[in-house]
Amino acid sequence: MSESLIHLRDSITSGETNARAAAEAALDAAEKLNDTLNAFLEIDRPGALKRADEIDALTQSDKAALPLAGTPIAIKDNICVRGMQTSCGSHILGPYHPPYNATAIGRLLDAGATLIGKTNCDEFAMGSSNENSGFGPVKNPWDTSRVPGGSSGGSAAAVAAGIVPVALGSDTGGSVRQPAALCGIVGLKPTYGRVSRYGLVAFGSSLDQIGVLARETADAAAVLKVIAGRDPHDATTADVPVPDYSALLEKDVRGLRLGVSRALLGEGLNDEVRAAVEKAIDAYRELGAEIVDIDLPHAKYAIAVYYIIATAEASSNLARFDGVRYGFRAEDAPALRDMYRRTRDEGFGPEVKRRIMLGTYVLSAGYYDAYYLKAQKVRALIRQDFANAFSRCDAVLTPTAPTPAFLFGEKVDDPLAMYLNDIYTVTANLAGVPGISVPCGLSTEGLPIGLQLLGPNWSEATLLNLAHKYQASHPLNSQPRIHA
Amino acid sequence: MPISEADIEKIAQLAHLEITAEERRVFAPQIAEIVTYVEQLNEIDTGAIEPALGGLTPEGERTESSRRDEVQASLGQKLALDQAPDPANGYFRVPKVLG
Numbered sequence: 001m002s003e004s005l006i007h008l009r010d011s012i013t014s015g016e017t018n019a020r021a022a023a024e025a026a027l028d029a030a031e032k033l034n035d036t037l038n039a040f041l042e043i044d045r046p047g048a049l050k051r052a053d054e055i056d057a058l059t060q061s062d063k064a065a066l067p068l069a070g071t072p073i074a075i076k077d078n079i080c081v082r083g084m085q086t087s088c089g090s091h092i093l094g095p096y097h098p099p100y101n102a103t104a105i106g107r108l109l110d111a112g113a114t115l116i117g118k119t120n121c122d123e124f125a126m127g128s129s130n131e132n133s134g135f136g137p138v139k140n141p142w143d144t145s146r147v148p149g150g151s152s153g154g155s156a157a158a159v160a161a162g163i164v165p166v167a168l169g170s171d172t173g174g175s176v177r178q179p180a181a182l183c184g185i186v187g188l189k190p191t192y193g194r195v196s197r198y199g200l201v202a203f204g205s206s207l208d209q210i211g212v213l214a215r216e217t218a219d220a221a222a223v224l225k226v227i228a229g230r231d232p233h234d235a236t237t238a239d240v241p242v243p244d245y246s247a248l249l250e251k252d253v254r255g256l257r258l259g260v261s262r263a264l265l266g267e268g269l270n271d272e273v274r275a276a277v278e279k280a281i282d283a284y285r286e287l288g289a290e291i292v293d294i295d296l297p298h299a300k301y302a303i304a305v306y307y308i309i310a311t312a313e314a315s316s317n318l319a320r321f322d323g324v325r326y327g328f329r330a331e332d333a334p335a336l337r338d339m340y341r342r343t344r345d346e347g348f349g350p351e352v353k354r355r356i357m358l359g360t361y362v363l364s365a366g367y368y369d370a371y372y373l374k375a376q377k378v379r380a381l382i383r384q385d386f387a388n389a390f391s392r393c394d395a396v397l398t399p400t401a402p403t404p405a406f407l408f409g410e411k412v413d414d415p416l417a418m419y420l421n422d423i424y425t426v427t428a429n430l431a432g433v434p435g436i437s438v439p440c441g442l443s444t445e446g447l448p449i450g451l452q453l454l455g456p457n458w459s460e461a462t463l464l465n466l467a468h469k470y471q472a473s474h475p476l477n478s479q480p481r482i483h484a
Numbered sequence: 485m486p487i488s489e490a491d492i493e494k495i496a497q498l499a500h501l502e503i504t505a506e507e508r509r510v511f512a513p514q515i516a517e518i519v520t521y522v523e524q525l526n527e528i529d530t531g532a533i534e535p536a537l538g539g540l541t542p543e544g545e546r547t548e549s550s551r552r553d554e555v556q557a558s559l560g561q562k563l564a565l566d567q568a569p570d571p572a573n574g575y576f577r578v579p580k581v582l583g
Contacts, residue, residue, distance in 0.1 A: 001525070031558070057503055094567070096567060097567065099563045113572065120542075158550070191541060192539045192540065192541060192544065193539075193540065193541055193544040193547075205539075206538045206539030207539060230547070232551055234543055235549035236538075236539070236540060236549075237509070237544075237547070238540075238541060238543040238544040238547045239543070239546075239547040239548070240543050298528070301524065301525055301528065303521075304521060304523075304524055304525050305522075305525065307518060307521075307522060308522055308525075311553070315499060319500070322500070323569060324568070324576050324578055325564075325567075325568055325576055326567040326568060326569075327567070327569070328569070329569035329570065333579050333581055334579065334580075335579050335581070335582070336578050336579050336580065336581045337500070338502075338579070340500045341500050341501060341502035341566045342502050344499075344500055344501050344502070345501055345502040345503060345504075348501075349549055350510075353503065353507070353511070354511060354514060354515065356499050356501065357492065357495045357496060357499055357501065357511065357515060358515055358518060358519075359493050360495050360498050361487075361515070362522075364495070364498060371522065373535055374525050374530060375522075375525065376535030376536050376537060377530035377533040377534075377535045377536075378528055378530060378533075379535070379536040380533050380534060380535060380536040381528070381530070381533060383536055398580060415514050415517075415518065416514075416517055416518055416521055419518075429539075432539050432540070432541050443521075447497040457541045457542075457543065458541075458543070463535040
């Protein structure tokens, strides 16, 4: 369905269509395209139809009170939804069927959404190409020989291909924004503490945030409003009021200052991406924004900092997968320690093992100060860089990813080359600030390119406003080859 | 930093991972390359810098995160054991602890 979530919701509340028809269209498209895209690990037709019927049974005025009434949404398979599986793209989870909803899921359901299924992802959200899923990679709907990005690749492909208007993903180092860029859609990572992590399977706890993927910025705004806010189940959610993002989308961007770091548009950036981002900078000038030069002197160290902190946190978080309480257990181990080791060897894929080992190494006796503590200090410098930049501008503008979607197999044997895909996105997670990726054109091969806007803490309304104004004046006017 | 296959085996032991000889052979140079890459941080003088611990924003730091100590419903034994690979008599059963 190429309809926007907001339009669909209005059609449902006005009685022009109903939740069941909307759910059936999404389920049909998900099922039809899954052989080609592999975007879904579970499609819950009975659950979604039951839910849609409940919405349709409401009175007109009850329906009108629901901000997402009857709208189909897909959920990354590392966020717990009661009644569906949670595999995190890993064989070690079994799959697990969580007995509770993540807070973000409970809020979507309370707002009237219909959840149609769980989307494929890199195992435990570790990857930038989806090639690390234990259940085969997701294909990019623009070109199925290319990666959709990662780790929320299934969510990005499902939205880009028109199966659902919106999907949830998670972003630890770019896992919402980078696949959004590679699939030609919008991807928002909120400020750390904006959306509850309760029910999101932990990867790097000081970096993880649930984010929104959508074709229309306005749809991302409507969904963020629903899922954001303090949650007693996640002590790291902040007590900060949630603005009405949708009401602020049309604000004039004239006079807003956009910071551009020339150093970030230099070496290592694909020429077509650079040209598209330069054009977007001109477009913002035409919209009345002011472009100012800024410097993020420690951004070049962000990948090094990230791959110490994220792996250290992952090695600790993933210790819970031990074959005792849920999920997979290796058979016939003679003693407990053998059972742990075999379960984890057979259950985890290579990238997860690599990161657990790297994290274990940087935290191990004698190395903690040299790696982990050092990385935390440079993380403080990166935060200071952003604070300095935001004293001079309202948002920082960068590319989202250094290249358009690459081919399957291109980087899979070279972990470091794969990590460098995240060069523009990891800084936001290290600093805790929000970021959004917006499509800003196609390459000569017809592949989408993403523009990233990063703002100060709690500036999602400004980022959505800037993204919406750009998208409204510069729509992609093109859709992927594989489309519902 | 050179990392040998023996180092990889030691790290795998610490991480409770049983890895094969083939995995050791593949992981050793990959992890060594990543460790060498992250050592570029040594270029930066961080002597006077306070480390950023955790991910909280200043507003997050100020948010009162304690709650009243009230009894609330929990999962309960049945649900907690529902997906255990080997539940027995209300417990999680595991292989013997001492080999």
